Amino acid sequence: MSAEPRQTPWSDSYDGWRADAADPAFSEWLRSGSEPEWTAVVTHPFAASITRGLTSEEAMRRYLVQDFQFVDSFTALLGAAVAAADNFESRVPFGRFLGETATTEEKTYFHRALAALGASEAELTAPPLEPVTADFRALMDEARRSLDYPAILAVLCVAEWSYLGWASLAEEPLPGGPGGPGSFVHREWIELHEGPAFRAWVAFLRGELDRLGPALPAREQARVLDVFRRAVRLELRFFDMAAGS
């Protein structure tokens, strides 16, 4: 007979929580303090239907048109992270991700996917924003203007870690294969958020929060948690919007 693993009670004080947490990482405090919404994001029915290639072209177009507007503010936020990081070694991965991944994804995936889904030029460049897209952009713009490194990290970390979360749940064979459901639009969207390079990027973002978070005053820790939770709620609303609910 095996014992049930002991659940660490979550505490809104990081120091109180870490005393008996199995994994005392600051990023784990933020994530577990964002339940149940965190799990609702990574297991969202819309994300699950992407992993199975079952989202319709219409739903995928609506989602990606809005997401391209999200990615624009996200890319600006990466630039703010270069500026706000507290040391040289930390600036470099943001610049590398911006140069390698963000631009590739933007230039190739979004353009190819939205063309294949029949999006118009206006939908690509200046679509009407859904309320959740406008709210998400406002949060990212607030973090960017603050140049507050832990707050910037919190928003970036939620966006990337939660996407790693749902994409890691995809099972082989991925959509878009011969005779199977879905297309390259589904398959590449999963592949972009999975794999060793993306995992290392998420580990870097978490590592930065784990490095800086524990030494922050309790008041600042609570502020980072607030930003993290707001971002998680927006991820949830974003998938709800995509699902049309």
Ligand SMILES: Cc1ncc(C[n+]2csc(CCO)c2C)c(N)n1
């Ligand atoms: C709502 C929303 N949240 C997170 C991501 C993940 N993500 C944000 S930017 C980026 C790479 C740069 O293009 C990735 C993978 C997303 N796309 N949309």
